[in-house]
Amino acid sequence: MWARTPGRGVTLQLQDDYSGVPLSTVARRRRDIYGLIPDFRDKCPLCGGKDCAVRHGLYFRGVVDRDGQVYEDFPVPRFRCRRRGPRRPEAVTFSVLPAQLVPRRRLSLPLMLWLVSLLGAAQRSVEQVLDALASATAAAPEPLVLDAVALYRILTLFSQAYARLQSFPVPGLTLAAPRVGGRSQAQTVAEALSRASPSEAVLSFHRLYFPNLLFDSRLRR
Numbered sequence: 001m002w003a004r005t006p007g008r009g010v011t012l013q014l015q016d017d018y019s020g021v022p023l024s025t026v027a028r029r030r031r032d033i034y035g036l037i038p039d040f041r042d043k044c045p046l047c048g049g050k051d052c053a054v055r056h057g058l059y060f061r062g063v064v065d066r067d068g069q070v071y072e073d074f075p076v077p078r079f080r081c082r083r084r085g086p087r088r089p090e091a092v093t094f095s096v097l098p099a100q101l102v103p104r105r106r107l108s109l110p111l112m113l114w115l116v117s118l119l120g121a122a123q124r125s126v127e128q129v130l131d132a133l134a135s136a137t138a139a140a141p142e143p144l145v146l147d148a149v150a151l152y153r154i155l156t157l158f159s160q161a162y163a164r165l166q167s168f169p170v171p172g173l174t175l176a177a178p179r180v181g182g183r184s185q186a187q188t189v190a191e192a193l194s195r196a197s198p199s200e201a202v203l204s205f206h207r208l209y210f211p212n213l214l215f216d217s218r219l220r221r
């Protein structure tokens with residue numbers, strides 16, 4: 001996803017599985033977070049150059065995880081392209097998000113999947129899901145409070161992903177028989193993501209839904 005940050009120009013967000021560690025671990029790693037992700041020495045994701053991308057500090061964003069845990073300063077590592085390769089994209093920097101996060105969304109993907117499954121199960125009402133959410137996260141330091149608008153946004157995201165998956169199938173992500181209605185379609189996508197192997201499924205979802213991402217998991221090899 002291309003994002004224009006005031007004063008910083010265009011930057012690119014790509015995603016990685018962060019060695020499969022949970023978000024809570026990533027949140028604690030801070031300075032040694034780079035050990036969890038590729039060093040991009042073989043190939044710079046922006047220009048394609050070897051020994052090009054260098055560390056460029058961290059930025060911090062808000063994250064709400066599946067258990068209701070809120071991280072106001074979740075660290076995201078950045079890299080800078082030194083233009084040593086053949087390509088010349090507009091962006092000079094890129095950041096690497098954990099696969100469990102969605103660009104520009106505060107709620108983690110596992111949390112969104114869970115919310116969609118709550119909505120789909122027995123066709124609960126939005127109010128019932130919000131109640132279930134509040135009680136399930138009551139033990140967290142700050143119980144998670146969402147409003148109906150946030151839930152509808154998530155449903156929209158997943159029903160759009162359903163339509164996209166119909167046109168652009170992703171290997172390893174098999175949708176059940178087509179259903180009618182946005183909520184059922186959202187549920188179908190969430191079920192497919194839950195059935196597939198966790199990191200690959202999530203990364204496939206990102207690749208599908210955020211086609212601008214220059215994602216390449218093989219960069220870490």
Ligand SMILES: [Zn+2]
Pocket residue numbers: 044045046047048049052053080081082083084085
């Ligand atoms: Zn580069």
